Structures are given as structure tokens and as C-alpha cells.
Amino acid sequence: MADDKKRMYLAIESGESAQPFRWSAGTYGSKFLTEIRDNKKFWGIKCPECGRVYVPIRSVCGPCYREMTELVPVSDEGTLITFSVVSFGFVDPSTGLQRPVPYGYAVIQLDGADSYLIHFIDETDPEKMKAGMRVRAVFEEDGKRTGSMMDIKHFELIRE
């Protein structure tokens, strides 16, 4: 702020005011998140036309533009499709706090699903990851799960 006083051109700060939202998870989103919270189980939904199984569940298959209704169970284990190790500091949008770096992101195909899930992975050395590796979901402890994607702490590499 002190610097701003010396500047020839002024700027107006928005301050700390928040713009809160409350996004509906909907029928399928609620089912998906409730099953993770209560049973540590993943569900997918199958397109009647192309047979693709989507995770998270939602009501429309985009390519076919068909309504989906058939829920199918999906594993909490899967395959690493791709990944990145993040090294730059970034304020976590859900907490407002700086997230410690480095951390890993992964694109994961759960067994039984055709679409992918994106989540954290507990490995921060890119040399130790490779597409095709097996991964498993690590859930938040019982009693601490709240019905959000954060009920999955991260995925871990399954090391034989």
C-alpha cells in the first residue's frame, strides 16, 4: 500500500469482501457425493446409446445427447492417465490459504469407468510416475467426511 501512495496512477481496491455462492449438487451429484461420504464407494452412470460409463454421474451423455439413468458401481482403484507436479505457490480457493508446494495432480481412470477423474496424487517426484501405473483412492477418516470431493484425501500409487 505504501508503494501505491507514491504511484502517479491510482487504483481502487475491492477489499476483502466475498462473493459467496451455493452450488446445487443436484440429484446425481448428491448421490455421488453421499456414497463417497457414507460408504467410500464410487458410482458411475452408463449411456444407453454408446455404453460409456461416466464418473462423476450426471444426466446427459454429451456426444450422444441422450439421458442416462443406469447407475453402475465403479472401483476405488484405477489407472494413472497423466499427471503433473505443481511447484508454484497458489492460494487454495476453498480455504484462502497458501497450499504447500510441491504437490501432485493426476488424471485417473477408475476401473469400470470410461471418463476420468482429476484429483491429488501423493507423489511429488515426476520421475517416479508413469502413465499406466495403478492407483487407489485414500479417503478421509470415518466421521470426518462431509459430502464433498475433499472426502477423498488423494490417490496413492499402488506399489507392488
Next chain:
Amino acid sequence: MEPVAIVGVGMTEVKRERAADTVADLVFEACTKALADSGMGIDDIDIVLTGSNDFFDGRTISSMAVMDACGSYDKNVSTVEGDGTFGAAHAVMRVLAGWGTCLYCVHHKGSESVMPLITNAMFDPLYERFLGIEAVTASALQARAYMDRYGVTEQQCAAVSVKNHGNARLNPVAQMPLEITVDDVMASPYLADPIKLLDCGPISDGASAVVIASADRAKDVSGRPVWVKGIGYSCDAFHLGDRDLSKVDALQAAAKKAYGDAGITDPSGQVDLAEVNDAFSYMELMSLEGLGFCERGGAGALTESGATALGGKLPVNASGGCISSNPVLVTGLNSIIECVLQVRGDAGDHQVEGVGTAVAQGVNGPCGQSQCVWVLGGDA
């Protein structure tokens, strides 16, 4: 398609922070330049179209805040949220509808907000946003998927950065003219592997505008009209997890449509210059492949061969590209404007000789979800 021409172009200088200018000031500067370039006055304009993004601007219906600055009083006015290639396509449609001559402007001030928070907000709030994933990290996932699939190297991506920052040294409106080597890019810090600092476009402020007219009106203007030969756009899935990030299906579909309009059957042989999305260096490689200038996975070697350099067979991002000047949304319109200047022979120090046909590409959404391709040429 019926002949429609770009008859005037205007760009502000792109800088990290233009503290002396509000968004309206930037828009006024760009529109004034575009009108002067066309030889028209604001009274010759029938339609005004603006482009912006409410989240970046921090205000609702942000496009309405610049209506004075683009001379919209008593005119047919509309706004298009999204990249300039898409907005300009709407401007063409209005002209084709017979509603008159259109002034289209688009603005962006990246300096006014916190970029990762804004780009994080484009992701689904139920399933993706909590991860903190944003433009850089999502692109890192795509870069890895693409590079793994085709064996593209970090050095090949770095070569794009070296080339385009070098081209920017010849462009007076570019933000980051740099004389760097592949080793410099490789030595720059990782932000999210495999993406390093010098693989990324900067945060930028800038605005641009164009005047678009029918063939009837274009024959009266002072400048040399450049003709819209073809436009195509196509969209992929919203959720990143629904896409194979290494694919460029949407771009291939958009290019097919635009090339079909323009009668292009052999892009490498018929296109003289391309301005493509290179907000991250690997994206230029994926763009070149999606636009059909080489086989999938071949753009790294094409770049290393020098074919896409200023003196090469197909100069790409002669302007310096988004990696050198990155006012989001404005970038697509800047690609179109660079093609216009090149076809006219008005590109100055970075002029490529004998550009008859040029291709511009713009993207919307994470990892190139939505793609727009333009073909521009000197003859109606």
C-alpha cells in the same frame, strides 16, 4: 460464403500493467485506431459488438461498461463473452445479415485481478475447482498427455518459446520481446512440470478492434480490404475428465469447416502464414497438428527444422504470439489482425513476403475446449 472484409484494424500496445488506462480507455484507443485505419468515422458504423469476461473485469455485464468508449450510442449493440475469434465471427454474421458495417472491440486487463483465482473459477465447482486447478496446471496435465503420447520433448516446446519471443522483438505492440535460447527456457523454473516459466504467456493488459464490412461497403474504404475466406468453430467436452487431453478433435473439426469454406485442401501448400494459440509453448505444436500443417506428433520436429520461423516455409506466430503478449480474449482478435496486416503487407519489421492466404486460430475454455479457425485472403 458471401464476401465480407476486414477494412480496419487497431491494437493498443500490450503491457504487463497499463495503470494509466481504464478498460474504457484501452477500448477507445483501439476503436479510434481501427476507425482511422478504415478511413471511416463512427457515423459510418451501424453495429457495435464488444467482447470481455465478467470475472476478469470484476463486474457484471462488463461489456456494457465500455459502451461509451466504442461509440455505441443509437446503434445495434451486442456483446460476446469469449475469445476474439468467436466475437469477430458474430460480427461477420451481423454483416452477412445485412445490418450494416460493424465495429468489434475486445479488451482485457489481467493486471487487475489474481489470474490463478480467475482461471480456477472456469472449472466445475462440485468436482474440480476445490483442487485449485487453473490454467497453468490444467495445461500441464494436457502437455504431459500430449508429449507422452507422441514423444514430443521439452526442448521442442522450448523452441517455440525461443522463436516467438524472438519474433516479438520485431513487433512494436508486443509485451515480451526476448533474445533467449532453448537452454534458457530449459533452465527457467518449473511451474507445473513439464511447463516452465518461459513456456508460459505473461499476464497482460490490452485491447483491439476491427471494422468489418460487406463487399459493397468495402469498395469505398481507404485501406485495402482483407477478405474472410472461411470460418469454422467446434467445441469439446467441458469436464477435463471427459476428454482425451492429447487429442485435438475440436480444432480439426473447426479447421475442416473453415478450410471447406476457403477451398483449402492442402493446408501446408496453400497457407502462407499462421497465427495460432501459443499461450503455453506446447499448444503451438498441438495447434499446428490440429490445423493439418503436419502429422500428429510432427510439429516438434517441424519447429526444430526452422519451417515455422519468420524465414521458413510456413511462418507461425510472426507477431510473437500469445506467449509474448497475452491479453486473454484479445489474443484471438490479435491473431486475426496480424493476418490482416500480413496480407496487406503492413506488418512492418516482421512482414513475411508474399502472404496471400493466412490462418488465425483462437480458443475458449480450459485446454482448448472450444476452437475457432479463420482463413483470410487478399482477393474477394
